[in-house]
Amino acid sequence: MERNLTHIALFAALIAVLGLIPRIDLAAGVPITAQSLGIMLCGTVLGAKRGALAVLLFLALVAAGLPLLSGGRGGLGVFAGPSVGFLVGFPIAAFAAGWIMERTTLSPGTAATAASIIGGIGVLYLFGISGMALNLGLSLTEASFLGMAFLPGDVLKAVVAGLITQSLARMRPASLLSRA
Template sequence: MTTKDIVLIALFAALTAAMGLFPAFNIPMIGVPITVQTFGFMLAGALIGAKRGALAMLLFVLLLAVGFPLLSGGRGGLGIFLGPSGGYILAWPLVAGLIGLLYSKLKQPTPWQEFLIMVAGGIVLEYAIGIPWVAVAAHLPLAKAALGSAAFIPGDIVKIVLAILIIRPVRRAFPGW
């Protein structure tokens, strides 16, 4: 691993932590907040690739686990992973890795291809891990957890569009990342 790799991994973990300064909006039915921090895994995967993006999010998750209050609202510690948000957060390294892998398959993706990449990682994979976790942690039937999680989809689509608007010029400016 090069110095550049280490710096980019730390930078994207720190960027994700900084996004925790924005206030969260809680969904009462399932107890999982809507935050800006999901931009972190989108940007990490798309901009620094599968391996480094996944490692950046793994670093972020490890910092949370040891108690750093990096989530929106100053939350951190092992208890986070036992609550309804735990599955979503634990999925972040996998999601960043998938997004990075899909980006690597397309040299110059169109905006629609980028949208589909983000949906595959940021919605499909994220929800596939997060929803069952919510069901278990919140003692809800899987269908009710899925229905409650559907409230996130419009916001996630907005975040995906905004992420693409950021990613496209940054990828042009820094093609070596």
């Protein structure tokens, strides 16, 4: 139990640290950040439940006002902006990536890349694009077009998540809780 709590807290901190990398703001008001890499890693390394819990802890800290999102944003106001769909989708994306990791027999790197693409991109975009459409008064098609600006960077992050997960599996197999 203590080990699980430590891992959950560590990965919530990882997401926060990835927010220190300078963000790039799009015209729609949704920033491109490295934090989605942390969401992917929560699922691929911790598994579905622990990964989602790590993201929920991170979001609780953000809601409490800590400036942990990229650009030093925090507080309840961020849950009313154009990126709310992405924030709501974070724990679900981590859960989906972890669920896939737990159930596939592919090599850890391949499984993590696939899980990151399906969960960390597919599931996250489902929520993020819907949130952009609602908050910005756009059609789903228009919001999808805006959301495609994130795709090249997110595919790169999915590959990096696969490489990191593969490295962890090689160096310390027991650290890959999604496969325990």
